[in-house]
Amino acid sequence: MGKTLVGGLAPWLLCLALACDAGAGGPEPMTHFIHDSDGRAMILRGVNVMSSSKSDPLRMPTLEAPDVTRMAERWGFDFVRFLIFWDALEPEPGVIDQAYLDRVEERLDWFAAADIAVLLDMHQDVYSARFCCDGAPEWAIHDDGLPFELQGVWFANYFQPAVVRAFDNFWSYEGEHRQLQDHYASAWAAVAQRFRDHPAVIGYDLMNEPSPGSAFDALELGRPANEDGASATFDRERLGPFYQRVIDAIRREDADTYLFYEPRYGFPGAGAASYLPTLSDPREGEARLVMAPHLYSIGLEATGAYGPGDSTVPDWEARRGLESGAAGTPVVLGEWGLDWSTTDADRFGEDVVSMADRLMAGWAYWSYDPGSWGFWDPATQTETGGVAHLVRPYPRRVAGEPLAFSWDAAAGVFSLRWRGAPEVTAPTELVLPARLFPEGYDVDLGADADAASQSVDAARGVLSIRLPADGREHQLRVTRR
Numbered sequence: 001m002g003k004t005l006v007g008g009l010a011p012w013l014l015c016l017a018l019a020c021d022a023g024a025g026g027p028e029p030m031t032h033f034i035h036d037s038d039g040r041a042m043i044l045r046g047v048n049v050m051s052s053s054k055s056d057p058l059r060m061p062t063l064e065a066p067d068v069t070r071m072a073e074r075w076g077f078d079f080v081r082f083l084i085f086w087d088a089l090e091p092e093p094g095v096i097d098q099a100y101l102d103r104v105e106e107r108l109d110w111f112a113a114a115d116i117a118v119l120l121d122m123h124q125d126v127y128s129a130r131f132c133c134d135g136a137p138e139w140a141i142h143d144d145g146l147p148f149e150l151q152g153v154w155f156a157n158y159f160q161p162a163v164v165r166a167f168d169n170f171w172s173y174e175g176e177h178r179q180l181q182d183h184y185a186s187a188w189a190a191v192a193q194r195f196r197d198h199p200a201v202i203g204y205d206l207m208n209e210p211s212p213g214s215a216f217d218a219l220e221l222g223r224p225a226n227e228d229g230a231s232a233t234f235d236r237e238r239l240g241p242f243y244q245r246v247i248d249a250i251r252r253e254d255a256d257t258y259l260f261y262e263p264r265y266g267f268p269g270a271g272a273a274s275y276l277p278t279l280s281d282p283r284e285g286e287a288r289l290v291m292a293p294h295l296y297s298i299g300l301e302a303t304g305a306y307g308p309g310d311s312t313v314p315d316w317e318a319r320r321g322l323e324s325g326a327a328g329t330p331v332v333l334g335e336w337g338l339d340w341s342t343t344d345a346d347r348f349g350e351d352v353v354s355m356a357d358r359l360m361a362g363w364a365y366w367s368y369d370p371g372s373w374g375f376w377d378p379a380t381q382t383e384t385g386g387v388a389h390l391v392r393p394y395p396r397r398v399a400g401e402p403l404a405f406s407w408d409a410a411a412g413v414f415s416l417r418w419r420g421a422p423e424v425t426a427p428t429e430l431v432l433p434a435r436l437f438p439e440g441y442d443v444d445l446g447a448d449a450d451a452a453s454q455s456v457d458a459a460r461g462v463l464s465i466r467l468p469a470d471g472r473e474h475q476l477r478v479t480r481r
């Protein structure tokens with residue numbers, strides 16, 4: 001672990017121990033959703049595909065078509081966040097590698113066949129493969145010759161002078177390297193032009209974990225909002241305008257695909273505030289912007305235990321609830337994950353997924369790679385780790401506006417309330433994984449029972465419920481037998 005990181009961790013851990021006040025109010029109910037072409041609200045649940053792409057020379061995941069079917073049928077997923085990389089996309093300035101996009105498209109076709117929605121995520125870690133990880137092509141690195149020394153823990157490399165400078169140069173649109181952002185936006189436009197009509201593609205995640213470079217404020221975690229701090233300035237003056245440029249470039253090619261944006265890398269992922277300005281979607285009609293934040297517990301990762309005073313999840317819930325309410329966007333948790341050998345890992349897993357249900361937010365688990373963070377071992381074809389937390393009932397499509405849903409694992413009861421919409425005639429679809437209902441289930445639709453028709457897709461564990469399309473409120477309970 002790098003020295004800077006250890007030094008930087010001390011105040012975070014102190015804060016966790018003292019359960020510092022996040023300075024945010026209670027969670028706001030979510031009122032915005034992604035919609036499918038039938039007008040149904042979509043709740044997206046699935047997995048990141050995959051960390052293994054980062055080091056593959058062709059930037060492809062170690063994934064085959066049967067993995068995709070397994071995702072839908074074995075775990076009930078309807079969503080993946082699929083990693084793509086600027087270095088593969090634009091290996092030389094202005095040259096888009098269509099053969100790379102061919103390889104991506106081959107995978108997208110697998111997901112379309114399994115009815116799994118795909119978020120294309122322009123991934124980066126520590127700016128570029130030159131420094132340890134992945135992201136920008138060689139020609140887009142301007143580190144001004146500053147030193148870089150490889151650190152033992154990958155994210156400690158973010159504090160290396162060369163990496164900090166490479167980010168600062170990327171963000172400085174008024175500086176001498178403004179063409180970096182212009183290239184980045186054009187590369188995205190090329191992706192959009194290529195995939196805007198692909199049936200699997202639901203959205204574009206504009207940049208994975210954008211690091212603020214030298215605007216990193218190590219004292220921020222858990223503290224009351226600091227509107228005047230370096231991070232806030234970065235969000236308002238660098239990250240927000242950058243996102244807007246990319247949004248505008250994509251929209252020139254693609255009016256409809258949802259655009260997902262993340263808070264800056266660092267403390268927001270652990271529950272601190274984001275200060276992103278409100279972004280605008282230049283498309284006609286309703287905006288299609290989605291907040292796609294990550295969630296990781298710094299305390300858990302630093303100590304190997306999920307401490308009883310760890311307030312990551314409630315802080316995150318409060319912050320993202322307020323921010324998405326103010327921005328008028330849905331929330332999809334683009335990444336959450338942990339090493340399942342952590343002490344109290346199960347409690348953390350449960351805290352995250354039940355919080356996401358309260359927010360009615362989608363999520364993509366990090367990640368579909370084997371290992372201690374994984375849940376599937378391809379060598380032995382067996383499940384591992386916290387798979388039990390990932391297999392969970394949810395309403396994948398709601399004909400109208402979801403109002404609340406929850407799963408009580410002990411009682412075996414799934415509940416959903418929603419308000420119908422007169423123009424939405426497609427059915428509401430619930431994922432009810434067979435392993436959770438070994439003897440089957442009973443569906444109670446209350447007053448709607450006589451008007452409803454039901455059908456089951458046994459392979460996927462999906463129950464479809466069709467009701468007369470109207471604006472009334474509906475309620476259902478599914479009870480394990």
Ligand code: 9MR
Pocket residue numbers: 051054124125133134154209335366
């Ligand atoms: O889990 C990944 C780890 O194995 C890699 O060494 C590291 C650098 O490539 O990336 C990790 O994945 C991270 C992801 O790329 C971005 N968000 C946080 C993930 C977990 O740390």
